[in-house]
Amino acid sequence: MQKRNPGALMAAALLMLTGCGDSGSSSQAAESSVAVDMNTELVVDAAETVDPDCAACIRTYFTALEEHDFTAYQKTVYPPYQEVYAAYLAQNGDTLEGAFKDLYTRFDEDGYESWHLTEISLAYYDDEETTVGDFFSRYINSGIFDEEFEKQTRADAAELHDVIFSLDALYAGDSEPVTVIERSGIVAVKNADGWYVFG
Numbered sequence: 001m002q003k004r005n006p007g008a009l010m011a012a013a014l015l016m017l018t019g020c021g022d023s024g025s026s027s028q029a030a031e032s033s034v035a036v037d038m039n040t041e042l043v044v045d046a047a048e049t050v051d052p053d054c055a056a057c058i059r060t061y062f063t064a065l066e067e068h069d070f071t072a073y074q075k076t077v078y079p080p081y082q083e084v085y086a087a088y089l090a091q092n093g094d095t096l097e098g099a100f101k102d103l104y105t106r107f108d109e110d111g112y113e114s115w116h117l118t119e120i121s122l123a124y125y126d127d128e129e130t131t132v133g134d135f136f137s138r139y140i141n142s143g144i145f146d147e148e149f150e151k152q153t154r155a156d157a158a159e160l161h162d163v164i165f166s167l168d169a170l171y172a173g174d175s176e177p178v179t180v181i182e183r184s185g186i187v188a189v190k191n192a193d194g195w196y197v198f199g
Contacts, residue, residue, distance in 0.1 A: 040118060042066075047123040050163065054188050055122050057195035058163065061186075065104040066117050070097050078189055078196035080153065084145040107169065107180065114172035121166045125185065131162040135187050135198070159190040 042063055046055040057076055064072035074082065074096075086096045107115050125131045136150040154160065167181040187198040 040116070042117050043119045045119060045121040049124055050122050050161075051159070051190070051195070054159075054161065054163070054190065054195045058122060058165065058186065058188065058197060059120060061197050061199055062117055062120060062167065065100075065107075066115070068101075068104055070100050073100055073199075076197055077199055078153075080149070081145070081196075081198050084149060088144045109171070116170045116172075117167060118170050118177040119168040123164045125162045125164055128160075128162045131185065132160055132187060135162065135185075153189065156191050157189050158192070159188075161188050162186075163188050 042059055044055050044059050046052070060072060061076040064070075064076065082096060085099075089095060089099055136153075139145055140147060140150065162185050164183055164185055165181065166179060166183055168177040169180045170177040189196050189198070
């Protein structure tokens with residue numbers, strides 16, 4: 001039986017997310033002769049207030065991370081944000097695809113590079129205007145985009161939400177999923193074309 005700390009998005013990866021996030025709790029892999037099923041669908045447990053299409057977008061985003069599917073990932077990320085974030089990364093010799101790879105490998109652990117996301121819970125923050133404002137301020141201060149970008153995003157948005165999420169994953173060789181991200185946040189925006197995330 002091997003004791004380990006479950007994988008989680010570390011601080012650098014959380015640059016793409018809004019919440020601070022809590023580190024996952026420790027877990028012990030149970031000894032079992034039963035094969036672990038890594039093919040179950042990612043279950044979404046969303047509060048009634050969360051738009052089902054918003055929840056579906058966030059689910060697709062995390063599924064793309066698990067499947068290392070950059071094309072699917074790009075379809076979920078707010079297109080104007082992709083442009084400004086790609087330009088920001090280029091200043092440091094990086095690319096959006098490189099940042100995407102760094103994001104999904106944050107779930108890996110020594111001996112546990114094979115993992116499957118099992119459940120995600122979603123709810124809107126109670127004080128969304130404050131947390132969304134904090135998100136924009138943080139990204140402006142980081143130089144990823146400017147005040148004009150925030151202004152244009154808010155003008156184009158039919159809805160703009162800061163979504164609290166917790167995420168469970170099952171690691172190959174384990175018999176039970178563990179919480180890898182607890183109460184972090186991701187900003188979701190709805191415009192004329194549908195729902196997207198800043199991720």
